[in-house]
Amino acid sequence: xxxxxxxxxxxxxxMRDFLPSQVALRDWATAAILxxxxxxxxxxxxxxxxxxxxxxxxxxxxxxxxxxxxxxxxGEKLEKALSEGAAKDELADLGLRFDLTVPLVxxxxxxxxxxxxxxxxxxVGSVFRAESPQKGRFRQFTQCDIDIIGVKSxxxxxxxxxxxxxxxxxxxxxxxxxxxxxxxxxSALALxxxxxxxxxxxxxxxxxxxxxxxxxxxxxxxxxxxxxxxxTAKLIQVLTVLAAAKxxxxxxxVDLKAALPVLDEQAMSGLxxxxxxxxxxxxxxxxxxxxxxLVRGMGYYTGPIFEVKVPGYTSSVGGGGRYDNxxxxxxxxxxxxxxxxxxxxxxxxxxxxxxxxxxxxxxxIVLIVDPERDSGLAVLNAAQELRSGGxxxxxxxxxxxxxxxxxxxxxxxxxxxxxxxxxxxxxEVKSLGG
Amino acid sequence: xxxxxxxxxxxxxxMRDFLPSQVALRDWATAAILxxxxxxxxxxxxxxxxxxxxxxxxxxxxxxxxxxxxxxxxGEKLEKALSEGAAKDELADLGLRFDLTVPLVxxxxxxxxxxxxxxxxxxVGSVFRAESPQKGRFRQFTQCDIDIIGVKSxxxxxxxxxxxxxxxxxxxxxxxxxxxxxxxxxSALALxxxxxxxxxxxxxxxxxxxxxxxxxxxxxxxxxxxxxxxxTAKLIQVLTVLAAAKxxxxxxxVDLKAALPVLDEQAMSGLxxxxxxxxxxxxxxxxxxxxxxLVRGMGYYTGPIFEVKVPGYTSSVGGGGRYDNxxxxxxxxxxxxxxxxxxxxxxxxxxxxxxxxxxxxxxxIVLIVDPERDSGLAVLNAAQELRSGGxxxxxxxxxxxxxxxxxxxxxxxxxxxxxxxxxxxxxEVKSLGG
Numbered sequence: 079x080x081x082x083x084x085x086x087x088x089x090x091x092x093m094r095d096f097l098p099s100q101v102a103l104r105d106w107a108t109a110a111i112l113x114x115x116x117x118x119x120x121x122x123x124x125x126x127x128x129x130x131x132x133x134x135x136x137x138x139x140x141x142x143x144x145x146x147x148x149x150x151x152x153g154e155k156l157e158k159a160l161s162e163g164a165a166k167d168e169l170a171d172l173g174l175r176f177d178l179t180v181p182l183v184x185x186x187x188x189x190x191x192x193x194x195x196x197x198x199x200x201x202v203g204s205v206f207r208a209e210s211p212q213k214g215r216f217r218q219f220t221q222c223d224i225d226i227i228g229v230k231s232x233x234x235x236x237x238x239x240x241x242x243x244x245x246x247x248x249x250x251x252x253x254x255x256x257x258x259x260x261x262x263x264x265s266a267l268a269l270x271x272x273x274x275x276x277x278x279x280x281x282x283x284x285x286x287x288x289x290x291x292x293x294x295x296x297x298x299x300x301x302x303x304x305x306x307x308x309x310t311a312k313l314i315q316v317l318t319v320l321a322a323a324k325x326x327x328x329x330x331x332v333d334l335k336a337a338l339p340v341l342d343e344q345a346m347s348g349l350x351x352x353x354x355x356x357x358x359x360x361x362x363x364x365x366x367x368x369x370x371x372l373v374r375g376m377g378y379y380t381g382p383i384f385e386v387k388v389p390g391y392t393s394s395v396g397g398g399g400r401y402d403n404x405x406x407x408x409x410x411x412x413x414x415x416x417x418x419x420x421x422x423x424x425x426x427x428x429x430x431x432x433x434x435x436x437x438x439x440x441x442x443i444v445l446i447v448d449p450e451r452d453s454g455l456a457v458l459n460a461a462q463e464l465r466s467g468g469x470x471x472x473x474x475x476x477x478x479x480x481x482x483x484x485x486x487x488x489x490x491x492x493x494x495x496x497x498x499x500x501x502x503x504x505x506e507v508k509s510l511g512g
Numbered sequence: 513x514x515x516x517x518x519x520x521x522x523x524x525x526x527m528r529d530f531l532p533s534q535v536a537l538r539d540w541a542t543a544a545i546l547x548x549x550x551x552x553x554x555x556x557x558x559x560x561x562x563x564x565x566x567x568x569x570x571x572x573x574x575x576x577x578x579x580x581x582x583x584x585x586x587g588e589k590l591e592k593a594l595s596e597g598a599a600k601d602e603l604a605d606l607g608l609r610f611d612l613t614v615p616l617v618x619x620x621x622x623x624x625x626x627x628x629x630x631x632x633x634x635x636v637g638s639v640f641r642a643e644s645p646q647k648g649r650f651r652q653f654t655q656c657d658i659d660i661i662g663v664k665s666x667x668x669x670x671x672x673x674x675x676x677x678x679x680x681x682x683x684x685x686x687x688x689x690x691x692x693x694x695x696x697x698x699s700a701l702a703l704x705x706x707x708x709x710x711x712x713x714x715x716x717x718x719x720x721x722x723x724x725x726x727x728x729x730x731x732x733x734x735x736x737x738x739x740x741x742x743x744t745a746k747l748i749q750v751l752t753v754l755a756a757a758k759x760x761x762x763x764x765x766v767d768l769k770a771a772l773p774v775l776d777e778q779a780m781s782g783l784x785x786x787x788x789x790x791x792x793x794x795x796x797x798x799x800x801x802x803x804x805x806l807v808r809g810m811g812y813y814t815g816p817i818f819e820v821k822v823p824g825y826t827s828s829v830g831g832g833g834r835y836d837n838x839x840x841x842x843x844x845x846x847x848x849x850x851x852x853x854x855x856x857x858x859x860x861x862x863x864x865x866x867x868x869x870x871x872x873x874x875x876x877i878v879l880i881v882d883p884e885r886d887s888g889l890a891v892l893n894a895a896q897e898l899r900s901g902g903x904x905x906x907x908x909x910x911x912x913x914x915x916x917x918x919x920x921x922x923x924x925x926x927x928x929x930x931x932x933x934x935x936x937x938x939x940e941v942k943s944l945g946g
Contacts, residue, residue, distance in 0.1 A: 086566065087567075087618050087621040087622040087842050087843065088622055089559065089560050089563075089618075090560060090562050090606055093560035093562060094560065095557075095558070095559055095560070095619050095622060096557060096559075097557065097623065097626055097627070098556065098627075098628070098633075100558075101556045101557055101558050105556065116904060117899055117904055117905065118895075118899075119876070119878070119904055119905055120906075121532035121535070121536070122532065122535045122539065123529075123530060123531065123532055123535055124530040124534075124538075125523065125529055125530075126524060126528065126529070126652050127561060127608075127638055127640075127652060128527060128581070128608075128640070128651075129523075129524060130520060130524050133520070133521075147562070147584075147586075147606070148583065148584045149581050149582065149583055149584070149608075150581075150582045150583070150584050150603060150604055152642050156600060160600060166590060166591075166594060169603065172524055172581070174561075174583070184521050185523075185529050187521040188522055188523070189529055189531060192531055193532075194532070194920075194924055196908065196909070199532075206561075206562070208586050217562075218560050218562065229883075229909065230883075231883040231888075231909075232888060233881075233888050233891065236888045236892060237892070237907060240892060351888060352888075354889075355887075355888045355889045355892065358889050359892055359893070359896070408521050409521065442553070444553070447667075449663075449664075449665040449667055453789075454665075454666060454667050454670045454785060454786075455789045455792050455793070457667060458670060458671070458674060458789065458793055459793070461552075462793070469551075470550060470552075470553055471551065471552070472552070472553020473553065473667065473671060474630065475663065475665075486628075490628055
């Protein structure tokens with residue numbers, strides 16, 4: 079067969095193949111996160127990778143709606159759509175999920191009668207976004223979410239923050255910082271500056287970019303949206319005061335509260351409770367800080383929102399918030415809901431950068447055999463004998479250059495080897511390390 | 513918000529939401545399988561859920577090619593395709609994988625230089641087929657495969673059969689039967705009967721249905737394909753002899769061999785080795801049997817093929833075989849390859865039917881609190897104190913009907929509860945069971 083006829087063997091653009099060592103790291107991290115969450119009484123649920131396209135489009139997904147992978151209708155339905163010259167958004171009936179929150183809300187609405195109340199769910203799964211592949215952005219990536227549906231009090235936020243912090247600690251992170259704000263404060267701020275309610279979302283989108291584009295950038299962005307210039311000027315004024323307060327080290331909740339010209343009392347008292355409680359339970363291992371300019375991208379948040387920053391890394395390793403109105407959109411009945419998502423890919427990037435290697439307890443032995451000489455039964459029996467001691471045993475044919483073979487095995491992470499010398503002979507296990 | 517405006521909340525047709533108890537069973541089964549496979553030196557790899565459509569179509573996927581979910585092109589490419597009145601198979605550039613073998617072969621071809629040789633891979637993942645949803649058939653389901661790429665000898669088949677059998681035993685199965693045949697014997701049989709080489713695949717497809725449609729059915733099926741009636745008659749004659757031999761209890765390898773009019777010597781000696789070795793290592797816990805009419809659906813098999821039957825269930829709980837030519841199709845260089853797939857959904861169905869419940873070691877305690885009265889900090893500290901003893905602790909608000917609440921918690925699988933009586937009070941943990 080000639081190479082010319084070969085099919086392209088790279089994964090699709092923006093998507094990844096994972097080598098055994100990469101999967102081992104991802105599996106270790108997943109297990110560390112899951113075991114932490116399970117101790118907090120969260121339980122894993124699963125939804126399909128595909129959703130009806132209407133569900134995806136109806137879920138307040140913000141900019142992600144532009145990034146949905148749409149699945150073509152099939153059979154007669156496709157024929158009909160094509161023959162009728164259907165518009166391009168009528169060619170698809172299914173789509174790949176772009177996050178785990180929209181599917182969760184649909185799931186909860188459908189299965190509520192069979193679910194615990196409150197539901198404390200864990201979701202670990204692939205999501206898909208047709209982004210232009212930039213550095214560090216993938217088109218399929220793993221999300222790792224916990225959500226509490228059915229709890230109105232701030233106990234939900236506190237537990238989510240506690241469980242997520244403990245999971246990050248289990249992953250080896252320390253001294254990270256949780257930033258917290260409340261969407262109701264942002265709304266109050268926008269109204270105070272003179273923006274009309276309907277335009278608040280545009281203000282949030284601009285504000286979300288503050289760290290990247292600075293005050294001037296935000297000002298330009300708002301001008302571009304043709305928003306009231308007076309309101310914009312007032313907002314920039316408030317932001318300037320806040321930035322100065324931050325710069326002068328007034329990063330505590332109480333200090334920054336004083337710099338805000340307007341307050342939503344309920345939101346403020348909620349934040350106060352969350353911040354003081356989380357500070358206590360952190361026992362100095364991490365910190366929590368009020369950030370009045372924190373926005374979080376998604377359109378569906380209604381209350382407290384939060385984000386985790388790890389020292390030395392600009393992008394966040396997790397985020398979440400309260401989204402009390404979203405279940406109602408699907409089920410017609412409002413149910414309080416709140417979630418926290420670990421940025422799984424970001425975590426893996428950082429662990430990889432740190433050259434972190436998960437430790438295994440078992441010895442891993444390569445049993446080197448000669449398939450021409452050794453009988454299958456003798457080889458399998460020998461391997462099973464080695465395995466019975468709790469070892470991982472991998473049978474491998476002997477190669478011409480044994481020295482090179484052993485070096486390769488060491489590099490691949492095996493700890494021991496044993497050259498099979500025929501039925502009945504003693505199995506001598508040696509360390510590969512030296 | 514009125515119910516009338518609500519979006520449909522069911523999962524897409526043929527796909528499933530999994531409740532916490534269902535995920536727990538699936539996770540338990542996955543862990544049992546993975547830990548067995550890892551002891552045999554197999555390592556997990558991962559490929560994307562999406563593949564380039566050309567890869568999927570080029571992989572000898574047989575009937576599955578008709579069932580691919582195709583993903584619509586995006587942006588300018590879609591505009592271009594639509595404006596040029598593209599045929600329906602030019603509207604998509606990606607597709608959802610329909611099995612894990614085609615992606616594995618692409619993966620191996622792409623990453624070979626970074627992979628162990630031989631590669632012993634584990635894949636657990638979702639695959640997608642746009643089947644008409646019948647009883648027990650799902651459009652998204654989990655496959656669980658092990659493959660050995662780079663081993664020519666029958667040691668590969670023996671190890672795959674051994675590892676899979678041990679995994680099934682770890683899942684609680686016993687007395688299952690492994691059926692084995694070789695595609696080369698089937699080819700020899702087809703040629704012997706007088707079918708031309710090019711039509712052999714059609715003969716196999718008909719033969720694959722033998723158990724379902726009987727000898728008459730196979731005969732009709734072949735007539736429908738306009739195949740040589742004389743060759744068909746001869747095949748039916750051989751099958752009749754084989755069926756009689758089976759019926760009279762001659763199910764052993766030696767007996768059935770005698771009933772075959774034609775043999776491929778290399779295939780026969782390979783099967784002989786595999787059957788005798790596996791019989792030995794089974795130690796009476798399961799059996800292996802030559803089945804000269806076993807076909808296995810996929811077009812890519814080239815040597816031994818096998819299937820697992822569990823007593824009392826007609827459909828198989830696993831299957832696989834050798835596919836030596838497939839890597840060459842992708843990489844231009846032939847590499848021997850062989851795989852075994854556990855029918856994960858079938859396994860879960862059987863475990864569910866048996867009302868199997870995975871056992872957990874930890875106590876699972878529900879801490880019942882009054883969110884109106886209890887401070888968040890006091891509640892979180894109490895929960896953490898209970899957790900420190902290795903327990904799973906789930907905080908839940910107190911409900912009006914406490915008796916009902918406790919009954920529900922017991923039904924949900926919790927073992928213990930503790931009613932929180934305020935900061936500083938003793939934490940009294942009681943069994944929910946009685």
